[in-house]
Every structure is written in structure tokens, then in C-alpha cells.
Amino acid sequence: MDLLIAGGTQFxxxxxxxxxxxxxxxxxxxxxxxxxxxxFPGVERLTADRTVDVSVVKGRKFDSCIDVSGYFHRHxxxxxxxVKATVPHFCxxxxxxxxxxxxxxxxxxxxxxxxxxxxPDHEVRDGKDYGALKVLAENAAKxxxxxxxxxxxxxxxxxxxxxxxxxxxWPTRLHAGGEVLAPGPKERLxxxxxxxxxxxxxxxxxxxxxxxxxxxxxxxxxxxMGDMLDQIQKAxxxxxxxxxxxxxxxxxGDVKPYTEMPLWLPESExxxxxxxxxxxxxxxxxxxxxxxxETAKDTLAWWKGExxxxxxxxxxxxxxxxxxxxxxx
Ligand SMILES: NC(=O)c1ccc[n+]([C@@H]2O[C@H](COP(=O)([O-])OP(=O)(O)OC[C@H]3O[C@@H](n4cnc5c(N)ncnc54)[C@H](OP(=O)(O)O)[C@@H]3O)[C@@H](O)[C@H]2O)c1
Numbered sequence: 037m038d039l040l041i042a043g044g045t046q047f048x049x050x051x052x053x054x055x056x057x058x059x060x061x062x063x064x065x066x067x068x069x070x071x072x073x074x075x076f077p078g079v080e081r082l083t084a085d086r087t088v089d090v091s092v093v094k095g096r097k098f099d100s101c102i103d104v105s106g107y108f109h110r111h112x113x114x115x116x117x118x119v120k121a122t123v124p125h126f127c128x129x130x131x132x133x134x135x136x137x138x139x140x141x142x143x144x145x146x147x148x149x150x151x152x153x154x155x156p157d158h159e160v161r162d163g164k165d166y167g168a169l170k171v172l173a174e175n176a177a178k179x180x181x182x183x184x185x186x187x188x189x190x191x192x193x194x195x196x197x198x199x200x201x202x203x204x205x206w207p208t209r210l211h212a213g214g215e216v217l218a219p220g221p222k223e224r225l226x227x228x229x230x231x232x233x234x235x236x237x238x239x240x241x242x243x244x245x246x247x248x249x250x251x252x253x254x255x256x257x258x259x260x261m262g263d264m265l266d267q268i269q270k271a272x273x274x275x276x277x278x279x280x281x282x283x284x285x286x287x288x289g290d291v292k293p294y295t296e297m298p299l300w301l302p303e304s305e306x307x308x309x310x311x312x313x314x315x316x317x318x319x320x321x322x323x324x325x326x327x328x329x330e331t332a333k334d335t336l337a338w339w340k341g342e343x344x345x346x347x348x349x350x351x352x353x354x355x356x357x358x359x360x361x362x363x364x365x
Contacts, residue, residue, distance in 0.1 A: 043105030045072025191253025201348020
């Protein structure tokens with residue numbers, strides 16, 4: 037296939053491009069040419085700031101356009117309208133953050149209520165109303181491509197190349213060893229998807245020219261924080277000692293959920309369980325998961341190979357020690 041990928045040079049898009057090339061597709065990239073210079077030699081790059089003008093794609097024929105880098109409705113509509121006449125299929129990469137809240141019951145499927153915003157024209161990547169703005173961006177794609185638009189809503193995306201340290205923290209921290217703060221409760225469920233499984237799913241769906249909306253997160257069966265840490269330890273051969281800490285120690289210690297303590301969120305009315313996103317529709321459509329041990333090992337191997345391994349926003353060792361000391365008082 038002949039694919040236009042809007043983005044493609046950082047993390048999620050980069051894996052989609054790598055997978056597409058491995059599958060023998062022809063890829064053309066649309067981005068500003070600022071990130072990932074030197075990546076994908078031989079792949080055509082159309083240079084444009086998509087927030088300003090995407091006329092560079094007009095008249096170009098592709099089998100599908102995969103928009104990985106759209107956050108705001110105006111930009112997504114502008115791209116969709118620019119390619120509509122010559123590109124029959126459009127895929128928009130969205131997020132599970134579109135949901136109005138994360139109530140656990142029933143599991144959140146694709147028909148669940150979505151978030152709204154009072155500032156629909158906010159166009160700054162500062163996280164404000166991220167999910168609600170992605171809803172509007174989804175709608176912009178659908179306004180142009182109709183029900184045949186493919187919308188993929190991933191959960192936390194993890195694996196080699198993830199610079200945010202939101203999952204990478206765990207394999208690297210467990211690899212470093214010693215006493216490791218484990219955020220309780222141990223039974224609390226976690227959800228995430230390996231970026232390579234996501235890339236495969238997106239391309240499988242694009243190859244079928246599928247439309248519709250799909251939550252794309254994992255794992256296939258329920259995994260608790262306890263299971264996850266145990267399985268990472270086994271996969272990477274870590275002898276770290278886990279000390280489980282009550283959530284109150286973290287909330288009192290002003291630990292920022294999720295970003296500072298990866299994959300941990302305190303209970304709240306809006307998200308009593310957190311991992312309540314249903315992936316049934318995507319699994320029925322063909323989403324498959326690699327063994328989790330592979331995700332853990334490969335993420336650690338990638339991080340070890342980086343010249344400047346990303347620190348992200350995760351907990352520092354100093355803060356971890358202070359919290360462990362508090363927990364023992
Ligand atoms: N990470 C997660 O856990 C997670 C979870 C759910 C959903 N998502 C979704 O996954 C996507 C994230 O993908 P990624 O950032 O890893 O994708 P990526 O496609 O690998 O990287 C972002 C691309 O956007 C391009 N870009 C940035 N600003 C641009 C502009 N103004 N005009 C044209 N191109 C521009 C960048 O190139 P230049 O800098 O050269 O322009 C780069 O190629 C987002 O849609 C996000 O909502 C992520």
C-alpha cells in the first residue's frame with residue numbers, strides 16, 4: 037500500500053512507519069522535519085507545519101492517511117479535507133483519555149460517554165482538556181471521512197522508544213535493584229499496550245480499509261500492579277526487594293499520580309478501578325499481544341542502549357527513599 041503518515045518520527049508514529057516498511061508498504065511522511073532527522077533514508081518527507089498549511093499533500097494519491105500527530109480539530113479537519121479527494125481512507129490515532137470518566141462498571145467500551153470542553157479552540161499542547169480536544173479531533177476526521185473513518189483509541193503506550201518514562205521506570209528501577217517502593221494496593225489493575233502491538237493493529241486495520249472506533253489497550257487478560265512487577269522481575273532477572281506502600285503515603289507525600297508514580301492512580305469517585313477500558317472490540321477485530329516478558333526485556337534493553345537515557349517525570353531515588361522511610365514510621 038501507499039501510505040501517508042502525518043507525524044512518524046518520534047515514538048508511536050515511528051513504530052508505525054517501521055512496521056509499515058517491514059510489511060513492504062510505501063511510506064510518505066508529513067511533518068516539519070524537526071524530529072528524527074536521518075531516520076528512514078529513502079522515505080519521502082513532505083515538509084509542512086500542519087497547524088498552518090498542509091497544501092503540500094493536495095493532489096497526492098495514497099491508499100490511506102494515518103494521522104498520528106493530530107491533537108486539535110482544526111488541524112485534523114485541515115489535513116482530512118486536503119487529502120479527501122485523492123486518499124480513500126483516513127485513520128486517526130486518538131486516546132482512551134476521550135472518555136468522560138473511568139467508572140468501572142460497565143467496562144468502558146467505545147460507546148461510553150466522552151469528555152467535553154468549554155474551550156474547543158484551545159490549541160496549545162499543555163495537557164488541558166487533552167481528551168475532550170481529541171474527541172473534537174475525532175469528530176473533525178469523521179465530518180470529512182464519515183463512518184468509514186478509522187479511529188484508534190490507545191491506552192498508555194509503552195515499549196522501546198518511550199521517552200516519557202511512564203512504564204520504562206519499572207523495568208529500569210527493578211533492574212537497578214535494592215529496595216523498591218511498590219505503590220499499593222497490589223491488586224489494583226493496570227492497562228497499557230506495547231507500541232509494536234499497537235502499530236501492528238493499526239496497520240492490520242488500515243490494510244483492510246476498516247472504519248469504526250476501537251479502544252486499543254492491553255493486556256489481553258487482567259493484570260494487577262503486583263502481577264506486573266512480579267512479571268517484570270522474572271523477565272529481566274531482577275532481585276530487587278519490593279516494599280508495598282499504602283496509597284495514603286503517596287497522596288500525603290504529594291506524589292503525582294501516573295507521571296511521578298508510573299501506572300499508579302489513587303482511587304477516586306471517577307476512577308475507582310482505573311483499568312476498566314474494554315478492549316474486546318479490538319481483540320475481536322484482530323488486536324494481538326506479544327508476551328509481556330518481551331515488552332519488559334526489550335524496553336530495558338532499549339533504555340540501556342540510549343546515550344542519554346530519558347528520565348521523564350518519574351520518581352527520583354531520593355524521593356523514593358524518603359517515602360519508604362515515612363511508610364515505615
Ligand atoms: N504516548 C501514549 O501513551 C499515548 C497514549 C494514547 C494516545 N497517544 C497518541 O499517540 C500519538 C503520539 O504519537 P507520537 O508523538 O509518539 O507520534 P510520532 O508521529 O512518532 O511523533 C510526532 C510527529 O509529529 C510531527 N509534528 C509535531 N508537530 C508538528 C506540526 N506542527 N506540523 C507537522 N508535524 C508535526 C513530528 O515531527 P516534526 O517535529 O519534525 O514536525 C513527529 O513526526 C498522539 O496522537 C497521542 O494522542 C499516545
